[in-house]
Every structure is written in structure tokens, then in C-alpha cells.
Amino acid sequence: MDVIDIIVTKRDGKELSNDQIDWVIDAYTRGEVAEEQMAALNMAIVWRGMSRSEVGRWTEAMLASGERLDFSGLDRPTTDKHSTGGVGDKITLPLTPTVAACGAAVPQLSGRGLGHTGGTLDKLESIPGWRAEVSPAEMQRILADVGGVVCAAGTGLAPADRKLYALRDVTGTVESIPLIASSIMSKKLAEGTGALVLDVKVGAGAFMKDRESARELARTMVDIGTDHGVRTVALLTAMDTPLGRTVGNALEVTESLEVLAGGGPADVVELTVALAREMLAAAGLAGAKDPAEALHDGSAMDSWRRMVAAQGGDPDAPLPVAARTREVLASGSGVLSRLDAHAVGVAAWRLGAGRARKEDPVSAGAGITLHVKPGEEVRAGDPLFTLHSDDPDRFERAEESLAGSYTIGGAYTPRPLVIERVE
Structure with a gap:
């Protein structure tokens, strides 16, 4: 194989063969294909796209670069969820123990936050003692005993994707649906789950800003799975x-x-229950205990406590609290008609809740409390946000991000939380 021929083939809009894809992924992972050559191929894919068969084979080649977990020995079916990332997207935390309480095993491999989107592992690491690193043998044991585990992906899972993602991040080739879909699905398929539900976010705080591109990404990933x-x-x-x-x-x-x-914000409850029902149905447990019941009868909380303890955490320990707070007050009265998720995410990041680079630390207590959500009334002088930070010098830049993030007054049209289903 000649990597130049492969680059030129895709540059000219032609379809790559299975042999070409297998070879270039393997050779790149081994260091035989140079970074600049793979960067050129990635850019050609950004411009020319990929067919369904190409995306499937690209995913398969990345899967083949590492190990695959096998949970077939468990006495319950496995099911998992993946979110494309958003602001305030804490759904994995209540979802995993809820689904486990309803009879499924949930092997949830998660990541850390970068930029304006939060990371599930960062959230859980605010619990004293909780650890994200879990070996495959420990995963098997925890899933058998508890039914749910949330942990970091091991380096042996889809190492080609790990290397490719780092390259795409610094070469302007992240925005490609075939490359995004194959990246996500190679890791999820390597995880060994029997069923998968994808939460594809749409809107200002999401990677996909419009419904059409979100649908295309969802369709591509569903086809791969x-x-x-x-x-x-x-x-x-x-x-x-x-x-x-x-x-x-x-x-x-x-x-x-x-x-x-059994309480909490209505939108978080709604999405938790909707995704849990999809996960159970995909795993063949549609007739199992209903997730809404598990939230109200205490079984989901019991499952959470066992999950946290199984990974070294203390479910009774007090959580970290930021050293300083500051309120942002409403300048006028009326209905809050708009609240921009991206701006709020950037403000939380500036307060210390997120990171600009993967190696940056995060502040466990930093973030934002929202006192008013769209559709609710506010009076001038009432608090809109409470900012939390360990460093008071961070408040000013966070407030700059929030300055144009909301509108008080004007028409408010409620929008459904779940927009569309793709299968």
C-alpha cells in the first residue's frame, strides 16, 4: 500500500477500499504513516465525506487496533448511553443507577470535560475517594455485583482513535460527521455493550447546532451500530x-x-426517564421495572450508593463547596425568554469548572446555579445566577460571558426536550 495513493483517492472523491482503510489505520497506529500524511487524509475526508461502507470499515479498523471488552458472562443484558455533550448534562449520573435498578448492566465509559462542555468523570471525581480508573476485571465484578459502573476508558480500547482524535484536534479536522461518528462508535463498540442509546444534542450549547446535521450524525452512528x-x-x-x-x-x-x-428539575427527570426506557427496551427489558418508579421508590438511589462505594467513593461525604460566590441580578422584570447554553458553559469554564487543555486541573466546587429558566418570571433585582469559584478574580470574566446570554421579555415558545427518535 502507498499512503499517497490513498490520500489522492479520497482527495479526488473516490471510495476507499476495505484493504486501503485497514492498512492506513494500522500503519498510522504503528507510526508508519506520518502525522502530516494522516492529517491530509483527514482533511480529504472532511471535504469529500465517506460512504456508509467506508465509515463502517473505518470504525472496524479502529476497533481492530485494540482490545474489546466482553460482558457476555453476566447474568443480565448490557446497555449503554452516549451523549454528544452539552451544558449541565449530568444525565449519566442519575441514569446509570436507575437503569441498573431496573435489571440491566450498564458499562459506562465516560470522559472528562474540555472547553464549555462538562465531563462526567470530573463530576464524579468531586466525590471524596471516588476513582475513575477501573480495570476490565474490576468492571466485570462491579457490574455483576452492582449493575452499573462509570469509568475512564483504558488505553487498550481503540488506540487508533485516541491517536487520531488528538491529531484532528490540532489540524482543524474535527468537524466531519464520518470522523465524529467512527470515533464515538469505535470506543462504544470496543466497550462490548449489547445495546446502545445515543443522546445527540442539538442547539446553541451542542456541537451540532441544527437539527439536520444532528440527524445526519445520529443516522450515521445508528447505522454503524x-x-x-x-x-x-x-x-x-x-x-x-x-x-x-x-x-x-x-x-x-x-x-x-x-x-x-425522587425530586430534581423536571427536564433532568424527563430526559433520565426517556433515555432509561430506551436503554431497557434496546436491551430486551421493555417489560422490566419502570425507571420513573425506580426514582421514586428509592431503588435507584440504593443503586447509586453501591456504585459510588464500589469505586472507592463515600456516598455520605460532603461535596466540595467553592470558597466564594457572587450573584448576578436581573436588570428588568418579565418572563425569561432565552438562556444561551453555550454562554453559560463558557462562564462556568471561566469560573474554574472546566479546562482549556486536557492536562488542566478543574475546581470541583466551581460553577453556576441558575435561579430562573426560560418560561419563568423574574423581577428586577432578583438573582438570575449565583456564580461559584475558589478564585474571586474569575468572576468578572464569567460575568462578561453571561452579559448577552439571556433575554427578559418578548415571546417565549416552549420547545420539546426530546425532538426526534432515530433507529
């Missing part, structure tokens, strides 16, 4: 406004505990 024998369903869900009333690591854990206790 289906072609690999995994029951895969996607929900397109709204991300114009942050989920819930908190953005930030420990703040979102606290809100998740409210949901697990």
Missing part, C-alpha cells in the same frame, strides 16, 4: 438551554442526588 450487531437507537434532544439548574462538577452531583431522591 446496527451493522456491527449492536441494537442502536438515537434521540435528538434540545441543548439551547442548560439542563437542570446547575452547571459545574459538585453542583451537578448535588442536583443528580435530588433526582435520585
Whole structure:
């Protein structure tokens, strides 16, 4: 094989063969194909796209670069969820123990936040003692004993994707639906789950800003999963406004505990239940206990406590609290008609809740409490936001981000949280 021929083939809009894809992914992972050559191929894919068969084979080649987990020995079916990322998206925290309480095993491999979107592992690491690193053998044991585990992906899963993602991040080749879909699905298929539900976010705070591109991404990932024998369903869900009333690591854990206790914000509860029902149905457990019941009878909370303890965490320990707070007050009265999720995410990041580079630390207590959500009334002088930070010098830049993030007055049209279903 000649990597130049492969680059030229895709540059000219032709379809890559299975042999070409297998070879270039393997050779790049081994270091035989140079970074600049793979960067050129990625850019050609950004411009020319990929067919369904190409995307499927590209995913398969990345899968073949590493190990695959196998949970077939468990006495319950496996099912998992993946979100494309948003602001205040804490859903994994109440969702995983809820689904486990309803009879499924949930092997949830998650990541850390980067930029304006939060990371599930950052949130859970605000719990004293909790650890994200879990070996495959530990995953098997925890899933058998508890039914749910949320942890970091090991380096042996899809190493080609790990290397490719880092390259795409610095070469302007992230925005490609075939490359995004194959990146997500190679990791999820390597995880070994029997069923998968995708939460594809749409709107200002999401990677996909419009419904059409979100649908295309969902369709591509569902096709990949289906072609690999995994029951895969996607929900397109709204991300114009942050989920819930908190953005930030420990703040979102606290809100998740409210949901697990049978309360919490209506939108977080709605999405948790909707995704849980899809996960159970995809796993063949549609007739199992209803997730809404698990949230109200305490079984989901019991499952959460066992999950946290199984990974070294203390479910009774107090969560970190930021050293300083500041309120942002409403300048006028009326109905809040708009709250931009992206701006709120950037503000939380500036307060210390997120990171600009993967190696940056995060502040567990930093973030934002939202006192008013779209559709609710506010009076001049009432608090709109409470900012939380360990560093008071961060407040000013966070307030700059929030300055144009909301509108008080004008027409407010409620929008559905779950926009569309793709299977």
C-alpha cells in the first residue's frame, strides 16, 4: 500500500477500499504513516465525506487496533448511553443507577470535560475517594455485583482513535460527521455493550447546532451500530438551554442526588426517564421495572450508593463547596425568554469548572446555579445566577460571558426536550 495513493483517492472523491482503510489505520497506529500524511487524509475526508461502507470499515479498523471488552458472562443484558455533550448534562449520573435498578448492566465509559462542555468523570471525581480508573476485571465484578459502573476508558480500547482524535484536534479536522461518528462508535463498540442509546444534542450549547446535521450524525452512528450487531437507537434532544439548574462538577452531583431522591428539575427527570426506557427496551427489558418508579421508590438511589462505594467513593461525604460566590441580578422584570447554553458553559469554564487543555486541573466546587429558566418570571433585582469559584478574580470574566446570554421579555415558545427518535 502507498499512503499517497490513498490520500489522492479520497482527495479526488473516490471510495476507499476495505484493504486501503485497514492498512492506513494500522500503519498510522504503528507510526508508519506520518502525522502530516494522516492529517491530509483527514482533511480529504472532511471535504469529500465517506460512504456508509467506508465509515463502517473505518470504525472496524479502529476497533481492530485494540482490545474489546466482553460482558457476555453476566447474568443480565448490557446497555449503554452516549451523549454528544452539552451544558449541565449530568444525565449519566442519575441514569446509570436507575437503569441498573431496573435489571440491566450498564458499562459506562465516560470522559472528562474540555472547553464549555462538562465531563462526567470530573463530576464524579468531586466525590471524596471516588476513582475513575477501573480495570476490565474490576468492571466485570462491579457490574455483576452492582449493575452499573462509570469509568475512564483504558488505553487498550481503540488506540487508533485516541491517536487520531488528538491529531484532528490540532489540524482543524474535527468537524466531519464520518470522523465524529467512527470515533464515538469505535470506543462504544470496543466497550462490548449489547445495546446502545445515543443522546445527540442539538442547539446553541451542542456541537451540532441544527437539527439536520444532528440527524445526519445520529443516522450515521445508528447505522454503524446496527451493522456491527449492536441494537442502536438515537434521540435528538434540545441543548439551547442548560439542563437542570446547575452547571459545574459538585453542583451537578448535588442536583443528580435530588433526582435520585425522587425530586430534581423536571427536564433532568424527563430526559433520565426517556433515555432509561430506551436503554431497557434496546436491551430486551421493555417489560422490566419502570425507571420513573425506580426514582421514586428509592431503588435507584440504593443503586447509586453501591456504585459510588464500589469505586472507592463515600456516598455520605460532603461535596466540595467553592470558597466564594457572587450573584448576578436581573436588570428588568418579565418572563425569561432565552438562556444561551453555550454562554453559560463558557462562564462556568471561566469560573474554574472546566479546562482549556486536557492536562488542566478543574475546581470541583466551581460553577453556576441558575435561579430562573426560560418560561419563568423574574423581577428586577432578583438573582438570575449565583456564580461559584475558589478564585474571586474569575468572576468578572464569567460575568462578561453571561452579559448577552439571556433575554427578559418578548415571546417565549416552549420547545420539546426530546425532538426526534432515530433507529
